[in-house]
Amino acid sequence: MIEAQHLTKRYGPRTAVDGMTFTVRPGRVTGFLGPNGAGKSTTMRMVVGLDRPTSGRVTVNGAPYARHRAPLGEVGVLLDAKAVHPGRSARAHLRALAATHGIGDARVDEVVELAGLGAVAHVRAGRFSLGMGQRLGIAAALLGDPATLVLDEPVNGLDPEGVLWVRTLLRALAAEGRTVLLSSHLMSEMALTADHLVVVGRGRVVADAPVADVVARAGTAAVRVRTPEAARLAAALVRDPALRVVSTAADTLEVSGADAPALAAAAAGIGVVLHELAPVQASLEDAYLQLTGGEVEYRAAAPGTPTTPGASR
Amino acid sequence: MTATALPRPRVHPVTFARLVRSEHLKLRTLRSTWWTLALAVAVLPLMAVMRTTSVAAIADEADPAYLVGPVYVTSGVMLAQLVLCGLAVVAVTAEYRTGQVRSTLTAAPTRLPVLGAQLLVVVVTALVTGVVGVLAAWAAAAPLLGEARMTVDLTQPEHLRIMAGVPLYLAAVAAFAYGVGAALRSSAAGIASVLGLVFVVEPAFAYLPSEALQRLGAYLPTAAGSRLLTSDVLGSVVSGSRDTTLGPWAGYGVLLAWAALAVGVAAVLLRRRDV
Numbered sequence: 291m292i293e294a295q296h297l298t299k300r301y302g303p304r305t306a307v308d309g310m311t312f313t314v315r316p317g318r319v320t321g322f323l324g325p326n327g328a329g330k331s332t333t334m335r336m337v338v339g340l341d342r343p344t345s346g347r348v349t350v351n352g353a354p355y356a357r358h359r360a361p362l363g364e365v366g367v368l369l370d371a372k373a374v375h376p377g378r379s380a381r382a383h384l385r386a387l388a389a390t391h392g393i394g395d396a397r398v399d400e401v402v403e404l405a406g407l408g409a410v411a412h413v414r415a416g417r418f419s420l421g422m423g424q425r426l427g428i429a430a431a432l433l434g435d436p437a438t439l440v441l442d443e444p445v446n447g448l449d450p451e452g453v454l455w456v457r458t459l460l461r462a463l464a465a466e467g468r469t470v471l472l473s474s475h476l477m478s479e480m481a482l483t484a485d486h487l488v489v490v491g492r493g494r495v496v497a498d499a500p501v502a503d504v505v506a507r508a509g510t511a512a513v514r515v516r517t518p519e520a521a522r523l524a525a526a527l528v529r530d531p532a533l534r535v536v537s538t539a540a541d542t543l544e545v546s547g548a549d550a551p552a553l554a555a556a557a558a559g560i561g562v563v564l565h566e567l568a569p570v571q572a573s574l575e576d577a578y579l580q581l582t583g584g585e586v587e588y589r590a591a592a593p594g595t596p597t598t599p600g601a602s603r
Numbered sequence: 604m605t606a607t608a609l610p611r612p613r614v615h616p617v618t619f620a621r622l623v624r625s626e627h628l629k630l631r632t633l634r635s636t637w638w639t640l641a642l643a644v645a646v647l648p649l650m651a652v653m654r655t656t657s658v659a660a661i662a663d664e665a666d667p668a669y670l671v672g673p674v675y676v677t678s679g680v681m682l683a684q685l686v687l688c689g690l691a692v693v694a695v696t697a698e699y700r701t702g703q704v705r706s707t708l709t710a711a712p713t714r715l716p717v718l719g720a721q722l723l724v725v726v727v728t729a730l731v732t733g734v735v736g737v738l739a740a741w742a743a744a745a746p747l748l749g750e751a752r753m754t755v756d757l758t759q760p761e762h763l764r765i766m767a768g769v770p771l772y773l774a775a776v777a778a779f780a781y782g783v784g785a786a787l788r789s790s791a792a793g794i795a796s797v798l799g800l801v802f803v804v805e806p807a808f809a810y811l812p813s814e815a816l817q818r819l820g821a822y823l824p825t826a827a828g829s830r831l832l833t834s835d836v837l838g839s840v841v842s843g844s845r846d847t848t849l850g851p852w853a854g855y856g857v858l859l860a861w862a863a864l865a866v867g868v869a870a871v872l873l874r875r876r877d878v
Contacts, residue, residue: 341877375697379632397612
């Protein structure tokens with residue numbers, strides 16, 4: 291269990307994390323999703339006490355990370371950047387970490403095998419590929435058999451087999467009742483791995499809900515309407531302030547804010563013939579873009595324009 | 604293939620002893636450590652043989668008062684300290700350069716015990732290296748001492764002080780270098796600072812136009828600390844100085860104070876800074 295309350299981190303004038311409040315619960319995989327620079331890594335560093343919050347607090351399994359007497363037994367961490375001396379072998383790196391908690395060599399060998407590093411355990415970490423480095427990082431995170439795992443971009447650099455391995459492993463760890471928080475900007479991966487999402491943008495939490503809800507919220511939002519009289523229909527629909535009408539082609543509108551029967555009725559009311567009427571299934575990708583569209587640092591245009599010029603003329 | 608298919612591992616609280624074991628493991632699992640230590644040990648007998656041989660060539664004309672065996676036998680300290688300072692600085696700065704420090708500090712989030720454990724490992728390593736090195740130097744130079752009309756006689760207080768001073772001095776100067784490295788967090792800056800101080804700043808004090816400032820030079824880290832290795836008659840092999848403003852142990856105390864200051868600054872910064 292990870293609980294963040296009004297967590298804030300400023301670097302000089304720049305606010306990396308801006309009053310984040312969220313709870314990561316055990317028994318499920320929680321995805322920490324956001325564009326680059328949204329504050330994911332900074333938040334994870336604050337969880338394990340590498341960065342000090344400017345204000346607010348974060349606890350892991352009920353206490354600040356540094357208060358735990360055996361922190362590796364509480365939280366396993368994989369941070370985005372490499373955290374290994376390149377001159378030391380994988381096994382030596384793990385043994386040194388294990389020694390701080392009196393963890394025996396048998397467990398070191400277990401996690402080496404678990405991470406699929408058996409053949410390269412004695413190779414210096416500096417020679418590792420990015421994927422092997424990630425496997426070493428995951429091995430280190432599992433060393434103390436922690437109840438909570440915090441993994442920053444764990445599939446970054448892994449081959450397809452490795453990606454599948456991480457996904458299976460994380461789902462299994464959550465199924466055992468552990469708390470799993472993983473960050474990623476790969477939405478397709480999140481859709482397959484996570485149960486719950488904390489979506490962040492510009493240092494703020496913009497959504498904290500089950501994956502299905504996040505998708506549903508975006509998914510029920512639009513209906514595609516094809517008609518030869520698109521302009522006339524759009525003109526009629528925009529009078530309702532609850533509707534959003536976007537013209538996607540000369541004869542096609544995408545309408546959000548009303549379902550298909552309501553739109554069919556509206557069209558019939560003004561005598562417009564419909565050629566197609568279909569709900570648009572949004573993907574997690576759409577949901578994500580919709581949530582973070584207003585939160586990315588450098589965006590092209592203001593969001594939330596109710597209609598396009600073509601539809602409102 | 605899940606984590607639970609395996610028996611639950613035993614995980615114990617982090618203690619200082621466990622951190623020391625971890626840091627010791629970290630130091631000895633790097634190849635560069637062994638090369639560095641071999642070099643630090645080797646320069647002592649090498650310099651001892653060279654200096655004793657050159658004394659042997661002029662021993663007949665020399666004033667016997669100037670033929671202080673231990674001074675020549677320990678003359679490699681100058682080079683050994685250079686090597687060990689490098690090791691001490693890099694032991695901590697490489698953690699920051701490689702990102703290893705994030706692993707280290709997530710395992711020990713209270714931070715300060717890590718500083719203490721690394722310091723202890725570095726100091727003990729320098730101490731042991733010094734003992735091995737000075738014994739090797741003595742053994743290597745022993746066959747030549749007679750010809751050079753010198754002795755190393757540990758029953759003489761000055762001889763004992765200089766010989767035992769080698770490991771003590773190397774340990775203290777390594778602690779100082781470690782503290783500087785830990786405060787600066789950069790290999791280049793750390794090594795440049797320590798070696799710049801020892802080889803440029805400290806010697807430069809001897810050329811200052813003011814006598815008061817020159818005397819101040821005696822309180823700088825290696826000038827002060829090397830008093831432990833200085834023959835009262837012959838002067839120091841480390842700094843080349845014959846300054847006796849400070850007594851041998853007072854000088855060593857001053858070096859320890861410098862080391863404590865450097866480590867203290869590093870500790871304050873470690874508490875405050877993000878990693």
